[in-house]
Amino acid sequence: MNLEREGDYITLSMGPHHPATHGVLRLEVTTDGEVVKACKPDMGYLHRSIEKIGENLEWYQFVPYTDRVDYVCSMNSNHAWVCAVEKLLATSEETKLAIPERAEYIRILFAELNRISSHMVGLGSATMDMGAFTPFLQALSQREFINDIFEKTCGARLTYNYMCVGGVVRDLHAGAEEEIRSMLKGLEKAMIDFNKLISSNNIFKARLAGVAIVSAEDAISYGLVGPNLRGSGVDFDLRRDKPYGLYERFQFDVPVGKAYAGVDGRLGDCYDRYVVRLLEVLESIRICRQVLDQMPPTSGVEDDPVGGWCITKAAQRSLRKPPVGEVYFRCENPRGETGYHIVSDGTKFPYRVKIRTGSFTALSIFEKLVPGLMIADIVALIGSFDIVLPEVDR
């Protein structure tokens, strides 16, 4: 840590290598004793210019790069990109793709499983930031089971490159459905244990209740999305309110913050955001079960739901000459809305790829929210926002 003294204030540099900043984030914190007077987030340490790379790759070649935009939920990042490109292709009758129904179901199944595993990391590291190590291990051990299933189907445990424009790369592995069902059963039990272990722990609760309160108005103005927005009591979920894929077919609730911490808690505090994530895991389990119930069986054809080695012939044809124009596609990721603003000039390369991510906008509220908090509460705030730095820097 660098210390700089100026009058009664001390300027601290929190990070970039700080165990509680979830990556390489640096916060320039001016403190008056334990109380923070000003905070400026400084990022860009992980800037890989993914948007620029996107302009120099063909449409389908960009999928592995979306894995790296947010590597904690690569499936969801894949999903957002392929849906955005499909939305662009759907604007013209000639290039419109028919996506196999089973592929759509697999996408949602894997997106929800990845949402669970991402929330496991989020919840686990939030509790670890608060000084509890056991729940972290418990959460991450559940994530391993999900990774096992992904590994069996698509061969990777972290960056999957599984979805492609027009479908998914390959069908579920044999026996996957029973495996997922039994995994979900164990997961449900583990969530109940996790909840019993930590949610009502008085120290944990007192640590988060009433800390870093974000009003609904601020949350909307500063572009908080996903669980952070819902933690402030705004009832909005893209899966329900702007449904994409087949989300209209499933029944699920949207958990919203309700000052869960009780008398000490306020709507929109860190504990609310924690609880919203916890409940979202349960909702995702519900969606996964519905997907498994509704999913049409595989047709038995070798290359159903995809054709060819990783992308269908129809998709290859469409992507060679996509419609000229632009689309903005919004997708509900574990860290909230991930938006792809794509501009196409009709060639096989995107003209411009803009990625809007939830963590980037979540950092924008720090300058307003942090002054007045204790230094230790910044750690609680980062943990409750579930910020993932590669998504910030891109």
Added chain:
Amino acid sequence: MKDGSGEKMIPDSRIRLARNSRRGKDEITDGVAVGPVDGYFSGPMSPVPSGNPSSGKALSFDAIFAKVQVRFPSASAGSAPNGAQWIAVQPHDAFAVADFLKGEPELSFRSLCCLSGIDLLKLPPSEKDGPLRDDLVCAYDLHSFEHGHELRLKVFAPRLDPVVPSVESVWGVAGFFEREIFDLLGVVFPGNHDLRRILTPQDWVGHPLRKDYVYPESYGGVELKREGQTFDSGPYK
């Protein structure tokens, strides 16, 4: 932690926990502390999709544009060949239009989803609007929670003097988005309280997402170009 002493808070909350716990049928209620997950799976499930909670009326693009044009006659509607529609305004109107879009109760665009910068330099003429050949465009994707409608607002900034007033005081998140566009495309936003580079280092030269950007051969004394490597293989060299 923040108000009152920690010693007092813990026994209090323990009493409350015992009183407030909803007892479900699961085995989890064994008399210890019970949290929000208690009884979740046995509880009632609302019939979802429970519909959009927005209470207002979603307006079509034409209706929104008509409202904007009454107030700002210089605003024009634009569209791309694939059907994407937007409202185009000149930079000097940008702040007033943004303020209007947020404040007007029937529009109520309280959320700025995305602010992206686009360099038009190499775009084919079919997508361009009239004489705007090489402008830098700021595209504001807006969304209204009350009404559920969406809108894209575009501000065309001339390439030689790209200045667009900041809308940070309208949407707080614009502060970061504007810094990103300033960094990567070089559009200047007077009114932004902290207009510095955000993703690239402060001493970086040039704006990487401009279509005429020249890749630097070295940075900070470190050669970036490897032997035999060329930077002119992409589609936009």
